Every structure is written in structure tokens, then in C-alpha cells.
Amino acid sequence: MITIPHKAKQFSVFIIKLLILTGAFYFIYDQLANNDKLDWVKFHSLLYDNQSVSGTLFLLSFSFANRYLEILKWQNLVSLIKPISLCESTKQVLGALTAGIFTPNGLGEYAGKALYFDKKKTKKIIFLNLICNGIQMVLTVVFGTIGLLILGYWKWGLAIIGLSILFILFSFLFKNIKIKGYSIEKLIYKINEIPKRIHTKNNLLALCRYLVFSHQYYFLFLAFDVDLPYLTMMATIATVYFLASSLPSFQFLDFAVKGSVAVFFFGELGVNEWIVVFISTLMWFLNVVLPVVIGSYYVLKFKPKWE
DSSP states (O other): OOOOOHHHHHHHHHHHHHHHHHHHHHHHHHHHHHOTTOOHHHHHHHHHHTOOHHHHHHHHHHHHHHHHHHHHHHHHHHTTTOOOOHHHHHHHHHHHHHHTTTSBTTTHHHHHHHTTSOGGGHHHHHHHHHHHHHHHHHHHHHHHHHHHHHTTOHHHHHHHHHHHHHHHHHHHHTTTOOBTTBOHHHHHHHHHHSOHHHHHHHHHHHHHHHHHHHHHHHHHHHHTTOOOOHHHHHHHHHHHHHHHHHSOOBGGGHHHHHHHHHHHHHHHTTOOHHHHHHHHHHHHIIIIIHHHHHHHHHHHHOOOTTO
């Protein structure tokens, strides 16, 4: 067996880090600079007309709370393997977010978190990350379906409820069928192995995170003088978030996907298309770009287990 010198390994890790950061920031720049849906003159004008130090800090507090709750979720779940500090959880969450920004549906995030643990624990980490993201998706589907029904899209809402019931029945009837050694029954068993207190805390934090994210969206619309009833606004936000999250995309395209869906639904309510695009862009910037900038520091500081 050929042994790779330690210095060569260090250089390889440095190159990988550099490629991750270069790719992340290139994709962010490319979307901001070359997106033909963004009129930067109008964008600057809207921001200038609605600028407020207290308002900016208020909206930034939602972005902080959004990621903080995600960090608490991960700290809670990973305690099944070993207790980690809030600082360590922050490093893992933001570092993995940066690594996964240009992978489909943030799949790179799973590998990113696994790198902080021994290889023999990789499957467990991926499973815990699936639980972490899974409950968030369940809430998105539930609130999104309620949103569709409130807005009067009964056929869509009932179709989703019907598909969900069929999925549950299918899972129950075919739970013993194995695919490459895995089955639904085994998955349920693994989920039930997690202590109830861990699940309860994870679900509560996920609910809080959903409410924080959706209300940040809501307050941004208020900041741009969009006057709609609270229930209508929240139902539309829930619908947009659900349908956009259901589409395969990359983290760096997140605002484009959500923006396109939002333009349709808010357009039906008479909201100006430019305002919808700008708010979707701001949400992406506040909740993806800023955490990625911080996460890039953790990527650079990352050291493999063999170092």
C-alpha cells in the first residue's frame, strides 16, 4: 500500500477547502450579478425608501434566531452520540451549510457534518441529520397544506392529504420489504430508539424555527408596505415555502425558486412582482448568504481526524 506523506495530505485538504469556498462564493456572486429578474436600481431605491436601523436589527434578529434554533436542534440530536458544546454545534452546522450550498437540495450538508466524526459513525450522523431535516419538512408540508386550503386551492390541498394517506398506508403494508438491507420497519425502529425527550425537544425547536422563518417573511412584506390580512399573508407564505421546498434545487438557487413560486401566489393577491422578488432575495441573503460567510471561517479552520 502506498502511503501518502502527511504534508501532501495537508495540501490536499487545503485545496479542497479552497475549492469549496471558491465554489460557494462564485455561485452567490453569479446569482446576484447575472440574475435578469433583479433590477438593482429599483432594489436600491426600495431599500433606501424603507431603510431603518431598528427595522434592520429586528429582521437580522430573525436570521440569528433561525440559525440558532437549528444549532440547538443539532446539539440536541447529536447528544445521542456524544455531548457537544454550543460552539461545536455552531461550527458543524455552519461549516456543513457552506459545504452543501452548491449540492442538490443541500445534500453536501450530510457529508459535511459526518466529517466532524469518526468514519464508523458516518451512518449514524447521516441518520440524525435526516431526522433533523425531516421534521422541518413535515412541518412545511402540514402548514403548506393548511395554507392551500385557506387560500381556496382545495383540489391541491385535498390531493396532498390524499397522497399523504396513501403514503402512510403504503408504508404500513410494505414496511417489511427490504432494499439493500433497509426497510421502513427498520427505519421506524431506529426512530423509536431515540428517547422521547430528544424527539420532543427536536419537534419543539423545529416548530419555533418554522415560525421564526415564516414571520421574518411576513415582517419583510410589512416593511415594504404590503397590506394584506395576517391569515392570508401567512397562508401564502406557508404555501410558497411548501411548494418551493418540494422542488429539487440548489441552496444557491433557493431565492430564485422561492421567488418564482412567490411571484405567482402573491401576484394573485395583487402584490407587485418586484417587491416579491426583492423580498425573496433578501430572505435568501439573510438566511443563506450570511450564514455561509460565517461558515466559510469554520471550513478554513476544519481539521480532519488524522491531523
